[in-house]
Structures are given as structure tokens and as C-alpha cells.
């Protein structure tokens with residue numbers, strides 16, 4: 001489906017600043033920092049929205065994380081191949097549409113459009129491939145058939161399940177033991193107690209048509225895809241196996257990323273992704289911000305209140321991506337003040353030297369996306385009025401634009 005408008009991203013090498021350092025980032029699977037520095041192109045898959053409600057600060061923080069990764073890679077001189085899905089047919093979307101009496105397709109279309117507008121306002125670099133589940137039905141069918149050839153599929157009534165223990169490495173992404181998995185599975189879309197399943201953790205690949213729900217005629221029968229197989233099939237088609245980073249929020253580590261990786265591994269006999277990167281959860285009023293709980297601060301609401309999207313971006317960048325943190329109104333107030341200070345500094349005729357600030361931003365981001373350290377370096381530059389470098393404003397504003405997505 002249509003993605004959104006790409007921000008223009010300046011090349012710092014054009015200003016004689018060379019290329020940036022290699023990205024080091026924390027990989028959930030190995031629980032260690034990994035250097036991700038492919039030779040020419042880097043492949044990234046990020047789990048997209050389920051479009052039944054508007055983009056909140058938690059979503060925005062997650063997409064900002066992967067935007068920074070793209071920017072570091074581009075500054076390194078790499079081509080980035082980025083794919084993101086949209087879960088445009090799934091239980092929560094159908095339930096919301098049912099509750100409000102809206103057509104599920106209209107609800108999805110409206111929320112996807114709002115998401116595009118929010119991402120454009122926040123200068124988030126769009127994916128090259130933005131693919132809805134509905135568009136990926138054929139891909140899902142093909143992948144389920146491959147799993148079948150490997151003996152990893154069985155039926156419960158007319159639904160098809162993936163046998164997780166057909167994968168010897170099942171559990172390697174989240175490293176959870178089975179009792180921990182069981183505790184989470186039911187809370188996050190799984191059905192551990194369904195009679196007829198061979199193992200409680202086995203996950204749904206294909207759901208036969210339910211009365212009143214959308215369904216497609218396929219070789220698997222009439223029905224719709226399960227959730228995890230949607231992401232495995234889209235990622236494998238648009239990136240190929242063993243791509244560089246599978247990303248999303250930490251709520252997706254189990255079961256979603258465990259299951260998608262496992263399905264791909266069994267079907268292709270190859271690793272799904274080399275690294276798994278997860279953003280922390282943003283909370284509000286004491287709980288994880290979530291559409292299902294309704295404790296939301298929406299990007300679109302802040303925009304409508306007149307906050308500069310650059311300040312919204314800065315509010316998110318003020319937190320380290322792996323931390324769980326709580327949104328407060330102070331975040332946007334402080335970020336707006338910071339933006340003003342930077343705007344003042346950028347119009348000076350000379351400032352403190354720019355090249356060391358560029359180097360500091362690059363080093364901070366390459367070091368497991370330490371955006372707060374990058375912001376601190378710019379704060380120090382803006383506060384320094386010893387004004388010796390007429391190139392200072394040019395270099396720092398270019399780096400802010402290219403690396404942090406803030407155009408002053």
C-alpha cells in the first residue's frame with residue numbers, strides 16, 4: 001500500500017564530514033551489543049500498526065527508534081531496505097469496527113491515513129515496502145504450504161496451527177522458559193487452552209471463516225491469516241531470510257517475534273533475522289499506553305493543540321530507546337523550550353565549533369542509539385556563546401537534520 005512522504009535527508013559527506021561510525025545496537029536474542037555494519041545495504045523489518053485507533057506516543061517512540069537506525073546507517077553510506085507491515089485485518093480491528101458499527105475497511109483506511117500524516121509530521125523516513133496483511137494473503141498461503149511440507153502444520157477443526165516444537169530453536173529470540181511463555185501467550189493474542197491443540201503454545205497460521213468476518217478463498221480454504229505468519233511472510237518476501245534487524249516494541253518479543261522467527265526458520269531452514277531490536281514501553285498514568293486500555297496521548301492531538309512536531313520528536317528523543325518510561329506533560333514543555341534554544345543558536349552568525357558536535361552526535365547514536373547524549377551535546381553547543389566558528393550553525397543544523405530528523 002501507499003507509504004508516506006519521505007523527508008529529505010542531507011548527506012553530511014557533502015559538507016566534507018565523511019561518513020559516520022558503524023552502528024552498535026543491543027540484540028535481544030544474544031542479549032549483547034552487536035555491530036551491524038553490512039557491506040552495502042542494510043535490511044530492516046519493523047512491525048507496523050494495527051489500525052484501529054490513532055498513533056500514540058508509544059507507537060511514535062518505537063518508530064522513532066527505527067528511524068534513528070536508518071539515519072545512522074545512511075550516514076554510514078549504506079543503502080537501507082526497509083519494510084513495514086500493517087495488520088489491516090485482525091481481531092482487535094474487527095472488534096472495534098463491530099462495536100462502532102463502522103466497516104472494518106473504512107476504520108483501517110482512516111487510521112492508516114492518520115498514521116501516515118503523523119509519521120510525515122514527525123519526519124520519520126518511510127519504508128520502501130509498506131504492506132498490508134490483506135495484500136499479503138497469497139504470501140501467507142505460500143508460507144503455510146512450505147511449513148506443511150516440513151510437517152509443521154496441523155488442523156484443529158478447519159483452522160491451521162504451527163507446531164512450535166517442530167523448530168529446535170524455538171525460544172531462542174525471547175529466551176523465556178516454557179512456563180513464562182505460557183503465562184504471556186494467553187494475554188497477547190494466543191489461545192493456550194483451545195481443545196485439540198497438540199501443544200498449548202502452538203500458534204494459529206490460518207483461521208477458517210467465522211460468521212460475519214471477512215474471509216478469502218485460498219488453497220488453504222476460506223479464511224484469513226494468523227498474526228505472526230503475516231510478518232514472517234512479508235519480511236521474507238520483501239527482504240529475504242537472514243535480514244539485518246527485526247524490530248518493534250518490547251511487547252512483541254514474545255510471542256510475536258518468537259513465532260514469526262520460528263515459522264520462517266522451519267519453512268526456509270535459515271535464520272529469519274540476524275538481530276532483534278526492541279524499544280521500551282511508553283506508559284501513561286501508571287500503565288503501558290495502549291489502545292485497548294485507552295490511556296492515550298495521541299500524536300495527532302498534540303499536533304492539533306499546536307505543538308511543533310519537532311518538539312514532539314525531541315520529547316521522544318529525550319528518552320533512551322530501550323528504557324520503559326512514562327509520558328508526562330513536562331516532556332513536551334521541556335522539548336519545546338529546547339527547540340527554542342536551538343532555533344536561537346542556529347541563527348547566530350557564529351557559534352562554538354560545529355565539527356566536534358557532529359562527531360558527538362554520531363558517536364552517541366552509533367553507541368546503541370544514545371539520543372539523550374546527542375541532545376546533551378547540542379544543548380552544550382547552543383549554550384556556548386564563545387562564538388568562534390562561522391561554520392558552526394551550518395554543520396550542526398545539517399547534522400540535526402540528517403541524524404536526528406530535526407530541521408531548524
Ligand code: 5CA
Nearest residue numbers: 047048049050058059062087248249281282289
Ligand atoms: N500490528 C502489530 C505488529 S505486527 C502491532 O503490534 N500493532 S500495534 O499497533 O499494537 O503496535 C504498533 C507498534 O507500536 C509495535 O511495534 C508495538 O510494539 C509498538 N507499541 C505499542 N504500544 C507501545 C507502547 N506503549 N510503547 C512503545 N511501543 C509501543
Ligand code: ZN
Nearest residue numbers: 047048231256
Ligand atoms: Zn509484526
